[in-house]
Amino acid sequence: MQSEITFLLNGEICTVSNIDPTTTLLNWLRNEKLLTGSKEGCGEGDCGACTVAVGSLDQGRVNYKAVNACIQFVAMLEGKSVWTIEGLKDASGHLHPVQDAFVQTHGTQCGFCTPGFVMSLFAAHLNEEHYNKQEADTLFAGNLCRCTGYGTIVTAAENMQGVGLDQTDQTRIQNDTTLLEKIKSAKTVCLESDGRMFYSPANADDLADLYAANPEATIVAGATDVGLWVTKQHRELPCVIHLGRVEDLKYIKEEDDKLVFGAGVTHTDAMPVLAKYFPDLGEMMRRLGAVQVRNSGTLVGNIANGSPIGDTPPALIVLGATITLRHGDKRRSIALEDFFIAYGKQDRAKGEFVESVEVPLDQAGAQARFYKISKRFDQDISAVCGCFNIAIEDGQVKEARIAFGGMAATPLRAKAVEAALLGNPWTEATIDAAVDAFEQDYAPISDMRATATYRMLVSKNLLRRYFLETSHSPEQTRMVGAGAFSL
Numbered sequence: 001m002q003s004e005i006t007f008l009l010n011g012e013i014c015t016v017s018n019i020d021p022t023t024t025l026l027n028w029l030r031n032e033k034l035l036t037g038s039k040e041g042c043g044e045g046d047c048g049a050c051t052v053a054v055g056s057l058d059q060g061r062v063n064y065k066a067v068n069a070c071i072q073f074v075a076m077l078e079g080k081s082v083w084t085i086e087g088l089k090d091a092s093g094h095l096h097p098v099q100d101a102f103v104q105t106h107g108t109q110c111g112f113c114t115p116g117f118v119m120s121l122f123a124a125h126l127n128e129e130h131y132n133k134q135e136a137d138t139l140f141a142g143n144l145c146r147c148t149g150y151g152t153i154v155t156a157a158e159n160m161q162g163v164g165l166d167q168t169d170q171t172r173i174q175n176d177t178t179l180l181e182k183i184k185s186a187k188t189v190c191l192e193s194d195g196r197m198f199y200s201p202a203n204a205d206d207l208a209d210l211y212a213a214n215p216e217a218t219i220v221a222g223a224t225d226v227g228l229w230v231t232k233q234h235r236e237l238p239c240v241i242h243l244g245r246v247e248d249l250k251y252i253k254e255e256d257d258k259l260v261f262g263a264g265v266t267h268t269d270a271m272p273v274l275a276k277y278f279p280d281l282g283e284m285m286r287r288l289g290a291v292q293v294r295n296s297g298t299l300v301g302n303i304a305n306g307s308p309i310g311d312t313p314p315a316l317i318v319l320g321a322t323i324t325l326r327h328g329d330k331r332r333s334i335a336l337e338d339f340f341i342a343y344g345k346q347d348r349a350k351g352e353f354v355e356s357v358e359v360p361l362d363q364a365g366a367q368a369r370f371y372k373i374s375k376r377f378d379q380d381i382s383a384v385c386g387c388f389n390i391a392i393e394d395g396q397v398k399e400a401r402i403a404f405g406g407m408a409a410t411p412l413r414a415k416a417v418e419a420a421l422l423g424n425p426w427t428e429a430t431i432d433a434a435v436d437a438f439e440q441d442y443a444p445i446s447d448m449r450a451t452a453t454y455r456m457l458v459s460k461n462l463l464r465r466y467f468l469e470t471s472h473s474p475e476q477t478r479m480v481g482a483g484a485f486s487l
Helices: 025-031 097-104 114-126 133-139 150-159 167-183 204-213 226-231 267-277 279-286 291-296 299-304 312-318 415-421 428-441 452-471
Strands: 004-009 012-017 051-058 061-068 081-083 189-193 196-200 218-220 239-242 252-254 258-262 322-327 330-335 340-342 353-360 367-373 384-393 396-405
Touching: 004 167, 004 189, 012 167, 051 114, 051 167, 061 081, 061 114, 061 167, 061 291, 081 114, 081 167, 097 114, 097 150, 114 133, 114 150, 114 167, 133 150, 204 239, 204 322, 204 353, 252 267, 258 267, 258 299, 267 279, 267 291, 267 299, 279 312, 279 367, 299 312, 299 353, 312 384, 312 396, 367 452, 384 452, 396 415, 415 428, 428 452
Parallel strands: 004 081, 196 239, 218 239
Antiparallel strands: 004 012, 051 061, 051 081, 189 196, 252 258, 258 353, 322 330, 322 353, 367 384, 384 396
């Protein structure tokens, strides 16, 4: 094991030891390195003012991603490259082309949020990604401007479409590649501070052994949830095990009859694969969180934390997904819907972790639709997440799988509604008769996101909406995305 972390900061090797395991990257940058361009606006990964670019080696090439420094732990950065706004200018002091694009379009007002916007576009630029107006809206969904200067900011992104990598960026990427290869380590990182431990293994076997030996540890992938435990709830975590370096859990297998995602696969990497087979799911995942959140959080992490308002579990449940759990060298597989037992309780033994999720591709003609209902369109927690996968044969309901998030203490199937549909003609009369069965399946609560009455009404109306979208000539029920229809 190694007792320090080594990473690159603005192109230079940086080694850190004897650090609190849950020190956030934002606090470390500002307080220890005096790099104050990254700002704290929310401390929970919502506003994007703290955005930095983090690069990782991927098959000999560096892949850059915008991440929220406010909920990223420094200890998670072993073997990575971090760029902040202070590192963008060239050796002569000239602005980076992204910075200059913002200057030319007057893409700033008070300036507080500007570094975060710049870093989001900078990360995309290094990956040679280019954005039109609509795509720029998605790119910047995780960056909030309190002065409402979005028009000029989006124009700056549009103006970067024809700008390639200059010599400075090419040298930057080559330097990162060389140094990341140099500092790459297969050892497990073990940091200790005041009796608190942080482990970062480099392979799945070491992860399994560490968790079996430390079953009370908190497993962290992207810290998009656990980070808030620290920044908002001020929890002290005695032991953390990070799986972000476990390369053999970052696999995606596309087979004839199934998709398999390892526990290290981020939403960013999973989304296009799922969208290829289930376009509507890809559109919902685009709204699951902003780019920074999807770049850090993992598909399996969204399952394993057991939240009743996680968006992917109900979607994967209606697709008939199964998960593989691992304890040491032993594995078992269960249906995803059976994983959730009660609020905060899953079918997972101590020291056992979710290793992968498997999604069957043979859906027998069923039409899958996924609906995220939230107060804001982008980057908001769902009030209700309704997912439907119903197969119609000869005008009758042959199979029905319906599941909701936000309607119960766990992601839960609507089995009474399914029973009311099965074997009946796919007609409006059948839908009208079935909607009341939602009250047998769910007893939602009222909270800050919605009232119980609203949730119940929405669930019934989503079934009606699904019926309209799948049985009539195209109706315009949505304005954007894969679920939108043209009249």
